[in-house]
Amino acid sequence: MSEAEREPIARKEFVEGEDYYFENGLLVMTAKYLRERGYCCGNGCRHCPYPKEDQSKNSSSSL
Numbered sequence: 001m002s003e004a005e006r007e008p009i010a011r012k013e014f015v016e017g018e019d020y021y022f023e024n025g026l027l028v029m030t031a032k033y034l035r036e037r038g039y040c041c042g043n044g045c046r047h048c049p050y051p052k053e054d055q056s057k058n059s060s061s062s063l
Contacts, residue, residue: 018030018032018033019032019033020033028046028047029045029046029047030047031047031048031049034047034048034049034050035049040054040055042055042056
């Protein structure tokens with residue numbers, strides 16, 4: 001999915017504990033938020049709800 005094809009989710013308040021939490025000073029998105037976003041960014045998010053093959057397909061990095 002190209003950047004132009006990605007539609008942002010409807011703006012809503014970002015709720016700590018529901019959409020994200022902090023761990024060792026890092027912001028970690030929850031599976032609920034990532035699923036509502038509607039696409040995999042390919043960055044290897046800890047709680048990515050998308051299949052592994054979709055994660056690597058969407059990755060923009062060459063790692």
